[in-house]
Amino acid sequence: MNWTVFRNTVLASAAGLALAACGNGDNDILRFIEQIPPPPAPPPADTAAPEVSFSPAILAVDSGGTGSSTLTAADDVDGELVPDVTCDAGSFADNTYTAPV
Structure with missing residues (x-):
């Protein structure tokens, strides 16, 4: 087997495994982002003097x-x-x- 072909096959397989481990593509990433709650509201401003x-x-x-x-x-x-x-x-x-x- 040619080394270049073997190396590209290994890289493609590794990339495919990484994508498979992350899910089925962009839809899973978007679903994950949608589950992140928004940050809490900032506290009210202190407008009254002590x-x-x-x-x-x-x-x-x-x-x-x-x-x-x-x-x-x-x-x-x-x-x-x-x-x-x-x-x-x-x-x-x-x-x-x-x-x-």
């Missing part, structure tokens, strides 16, 4: 003193938030404001 509350509304503290206060924040999408507090003067940590000296 709700922030500070209690008491007014906190009077002597120089170098401390005062207890509560700061909370919540968002309709993200849920309970941990507020990041920055003070122009003094500091705020663990629900306690410390006034500058």
Whole structure:
């Protein structure tokens, strides 16, 4: 047998087996694609600002003193938030404001 004929026969047989293993052609591939579910819808956009509350509304503290206060924040999408507090003067940590000296 001529090597070229033998090689082409082997390649054609291998290609035929691969097609047979995949199914009966394009119809099976299309049927497989139709069975793939669509991706889920994206989550709704967060359009509402978080709700922030500070209690008491007014906190009077002597120089170098401390005062207890509560700061909370919540968002309709993200849920309970941990507020990041920055003070122009003094500091705020663990629900306690410390006034500058």
